Amino acid sequence: MTALLRADGIAKAFGGVQALSGCTLEVSRGSVAGLIGPNGSGKTTLFNVITGYERADAGEVTLGGEVITNAPPDKIFARGIGRTFQLTRIFARLTVLENMLVPARRQAAGRWRNPLAGAGLRAGSPERRRAMELLDFTGIAGHAGALAGSLSYGQRKLLELACVLMADPAVILLDEPAGGVNPPLAERIAERIRELNAGGTTFLIVEHNMEFVMGLCSRVTVMDSGAVITAGPPGIIRNDPRVLGAYLGGGLEDGESGDDATAP
């Protein structure tokens, strides 16, 4: 298996705080990779560096062999990396359907584009059809006409995921997809990730819910204090003493989250 997404020796400091130091992470093409670690270990910062929201002080990010280090977020999205946020971010004053159309891409590259071309809201437009399919897929099609701001927290998570899917990204980075959602919904999200993965989408998932991570990921990377401490298949990671140590000595038993962050 080849590495589709690779972060190599990433370092990032905020003032005097070294948030990341020499982080190296690989995500194989077609895999579901996990990224775990205690709060403050730098997982989200690494996400932010990969997706262009933060500049790396050192290191290199490559996607399919091409260097994308410190490219702006819109370019990185166009290259095929989509992401969701730990605290869901949606366009609250747009309808759910409008949210879906924000990332819609036109295939008409090179042709002159009408600056006032419709947003794709017209019934029967290909964008709208695709958006409705994805809303169906995530189970929130019934809310298409509602303002996104009126959705519940779990529905927002689903909308955020569906929205990213509009552009068919090669890699999707999920920041705590199961954080703060009820167990049946977490299971539904896991189910959708499996289906998408079966269709060829690669995932990198930050999650505190160990059951969720261990059940879904083929390879787990563990971070602590801004550095990667180990990586491997879930079965081995689960029993790695360094991982147990990183989680303040707490055991990583099935179903028990690594810390209190997942308490809704």
Add this chain to the structure above:
Amino acid sequence: MTAGAMWRGGGILALLAAAAAFPLVFTNPLVTSYGVYAMIFAAAAGAWNIFSGFSGYISLGNAVFFGSGAYAVGIAARDWHMSGLAVFGLLPLAAAVAAVISVPFGLVALRVRRHTFIVVTIAVFFIFQLMAYNFPFTGGSSGLSAPFLNWRAATYNNPFYYIALAAAAGTTALAWLIRRSRFGLQLRAIRDDEDRARGLGVRPMPVKLAAFTVSAIITGLAGGLWFYFITQVQPPSAFDPLFDLSIAVMAFLGGVGTVPGPVLGALLIEPGQLYLTQRFTNGYLSEILLGVLFLLVILLLPRGIIPAGSEKITAWRARRDRRAPAGAAGRDAGAGTAAGPPGATAQAAAAGPAERRQPPPPGGGAGAAGGRAP
């Protein structure tokens, strides 16, 4: 065509017909002059809304374009010795000058957001007022006079009225087109969460700058027309902080980000202001009342007349449909997402609190280091 669309189209035609008939029915020049100012401000407020209303970047510097448009046609008419009807041919110059100014202005100001953006626009505004006082070609504090138009006094206002009406109607049509377009959707996504929009492939700078320039072009045009009508311009009247506040209040009163809101606000506020100024001669009264109105709008009607009104209508229709359940068909989930009267869906005030919940870009990762390394 659905019945709703026919009603809407008929309503728009009726409004346009009424607006066109206005100076023929009310021939008193004082009244028609109110009409001219109201239409000029409807265009200016609509232009402000195309940028600030849709993108959420509140500009208090649009007077830069208004004043520059006025000065551009004033200087050109003076230096090229133009007179009579030909001076109206200079109006595109007002638009062009405003467009040229908007690009560097936007490239600087649009790098920052929210309060900082507002402060930058105010700063640029004062720079332009100072330049108008001090440049050799602007006539200093005595300003410029417009070429004399040898028209009959009784109908003098009418050509101005119709040009201004066309500008206001054109601006509104453009706002409608933009709001339903992909460009408009990107602007509104930027308003809600610019960083998230970026992460979904929207390039904010070109989108914001395009809207800023469109807004500037219309405002410059309005400024040029205003100058011909008022026949003279000085730095404090061309670059007037009250202009910026007025168009913002107009948009807020009618409904920021809606298509008809700013026009409605302009038609309500501008004649009122003119009447107060003329009736009490003390110009400060209308300004004080404008400030009071701003506070009242923010307190009582924060989203404006149009969204609040359409919510009432939606609620009324829902009640009616409950009484006659058979009539409730035809409003599927996707309805109300089109550009139509914005806010037509049941938009409970959810937007407000939801916005506050949105976090800043996660800067995380730091802080929990210390001694736990394996």
